[in-house]
Amino acid sequence: MTTKTKRFFLPESEIPTQWYNIQADMVNKPMPPLNPATREPLKPSDLYPIFAKALADQELNQTDAWIDIPEAVREQYKNYRSTPLVRAYGLEKALGTPAHIYFKNESVSPVGSHKLNSAVAQAYYCKQEGVTNITTETGAGQWGAALSYAAKAFGLELAVYMVKISYEQKPYRRSIMQTFGAQVTASPSMSTKAGRKILTEHPNYQGSLGTAISEAIELAMSTPNCKYTLGSVLSHVTLHQTVIGLEAEKQMQMAGEYPDIVIGCFGGGSNFGGISFPFMRHNILEGKKTRFIAAEPSSCPKLTRGQFRYDFGDEAGYTPLLPMFTLGHNFAPAHIHAGGLRYHGAGVIVSQLLKDKLMEAVDIDQLESFDAGTLFAQAEGIIPAPESCHAIAAAIKEANKCKETGEEKVILFNLSGHGLIDMAAYDKYLSGDLQNYALSDEEIAKNLAELE
Numbered sequence: 001m002t003t004k005t006k007r008f009f010l011p012e013s014e015i016p017t018q019w020y021n022i023q024a025d026m027v028n029k030p031m032p033p034l035n036p037a038t039r040e041p042l043k044p045s046d047l048y049p050i051f052a053k054a055l056a057d058q059e060l061n062q063t064d065a066w067i068d069i070p071e072a073v074r075e076q077y078k079n080y081r082s083t084p085l086v087r088a089y090g091l092e093k094a095l096g097t098p099a100h101i102y103f104k105n106e107s108v109s110p111v112g113s114h115k116l117n118s119a120v121a122q123a124y125y126c127k128q129e130g131v132t133n134i135t136t137e138t139g140a141g142q143w144g145a146a147l148s149y150a151a152k153a154f155g156l157e158l159a160v161y162m163v164k165i166s167y168e169q170k171p172y173r174r175s176i177m178q179t180f181g182a183q184v185t186a187s188p189s190m191s192t193k194a195g196r197k198i199l200t201e202h203p204n205y206q207g208s209l210g211t212a213i214s215e216a217i218e219l220a221m222s223t224p225n226c227k228y229t230l231g232s233v234l235s236h237v238t239l240h241q242t243v244i245g246l247e248a249e250k251q252m253q254m255a256g257e258y259p260d261i262v263i264g265c266f267g268g269g270s271n272f273g274g275i276s277f278p279f280m281r282h283n284i285l286e287g288k289k290t291r292f293i294a295a296e297p298s299s300c301p302k303l304t305r306g307q308f309r310y311d312f313g314d315e316a317g318y319t320p321l322l323p324m325f326t327l328g329h330n331f332a333p334a335h336i337h338a339g340g341l342r343y344h345g346a347g348v349i350v351s352q353l354l355k356d357k358l359m360e361a362v363d364i365d366q367l368e369s370f371d372a373g374t375l376f377a378q379a380e381g382i383i384p385a386p387e388s389c390h391a392i393a394a395a396i397k398e399a400n401k402c403k404e405t406g407e408e409k410v411i412l413f414n415l416s417g418h419g420l421i422d423m424a425a426y427d428k429y430l431s432g433d434l435q436n437y438a439l440s441d442e443e444i445a446k447n448l449a450e451l452e
């Protein structure tokens with residue numbers, strides 16, 4: 001009898017020592033972010049007032065494929081890495097598919113999601129450069145929770161603007177942030193110009209990531225020795241997340257397989273890029289044919305129905321202009337429970353890769369995502385984050401295709417987080433209170449037409 005291995009682990013010594021920067025290997029590099037005032041391409045020094053210098057340099061680095069992970073960051077990674085690569089035998093059986101399904105379980109981090117991989121790196125570089133205070137925004141609270149942990153680990157004060165609807169729907173993420181010593185404010189708030197403007201125009205506005213970003217940047221710019229940090233979208237964030245794919249690559253070797261399909265859910269692109277780019281490197285450099293699928297919510301479909309163009313990363317227009325797939329920075333996404341996916345745009349790297357057809361995207365309805373998450377929970381014993389449910393739904397679609405064709409494809413998806421602090425969302429789903437949000441072409445076109 002052969003014994004089947006369920007989980008694949010790497011020893012601490014095999015935790016990656018470098019991050020992978022796909023920009024260096026891309027044939028068509030991302031177009032440059034532009035200074036909104038001058039329309040000139042951005043230089044790293046333009047970003048120094050807002051971000052730690054090392055992070056600004058990483059952001060625009062298109063030459064170095066490998067970037068050393070500082071030892072202090074690796075020490076933090078040892079608290080939860082390597083994360084397991086898991087063969088989803090239970091899900092395969094439930095689906096009756098010949099496909100081999102694997103998932104990388106990033107939900108085992110102390111805060112329950114992949115976000116810690118970049119949070120500890122960003123806090124480390126801020127501390128190195130003598131920064132004392134950092135600000136950020138958070139949607140569902142995952143990034144805020146990760147950054148509060150990291151800020152405490154490196155001795156920084158943290159102020160978080162949390163999207164108001166999540167502040168109310170996910171009170172325990174706020175408690176986590178406060179437990180780690182962060183100060184948390186519901187956004188939009190009256191504490192910034194950007195927040196006051198939006199509240200004056202729309203008193204009942206429930207907030208969005210775009211608005212919270214504007215508030216956090218404004219606070220960072222007006223506070224001495226303070227930097228802003230971001231948990232997704234930017235290229236340096238995705239760079240840090242490549243530890244996911246780099247570990248997965250070695251673990252797939254242990255399993256004796258190589259993925260035909262790699263899937264991640266998509267908010268701004270960091271967990272998708274994190275699991276995909278180390279494998280995509282072999283497509284670019286060696287002609288491998290792995291497919292990469294980003295799973296986004298139907299209610300916020302920037303990749304499948306947005307436009308590739310220059311747009312702001314935030315609601316108020318404080319950020320540089322980014323060349324990206326966007327629904328327009330003024331887009332107000334429906335109040336779906338996958339708060340981490342309610343963002344109007346996509347990172348510049350993934351946007352270029354999608355334009356160049358090196359990856360694909362798929363839209364998932366809210367109800368389908370929870371159907372998938374519930375099936376996964378029952379088959380594998382882990383309740384997934386509402387965001388991660390989108391990746392699971394996309395993996396199930398592909399596994400079902402294999403069932404029809406009889407193909408034994410190898411599917412790898414990233415389980416970006418667990419859902420144990422999102423049970424209010426599951427409650428609504430289980431009681432039949434959740435709905436899908438259809439978005440018409442007219443609504444999308446109208447929103448994009450409002451951009452200059």
Ligand SMILES: *Cc1c(COP(=O)(O)O)cnc(C)c1O
Pocket residue numbers: 113114115142143231232233265266267268269270271272340341385387388416417418
């Ligand atoms: C934030 C978050 C996401 C979405 O962000 P990306 O940058 O696109 O990865 C997905 N899953 C979880 C659990 C999250 O916390």
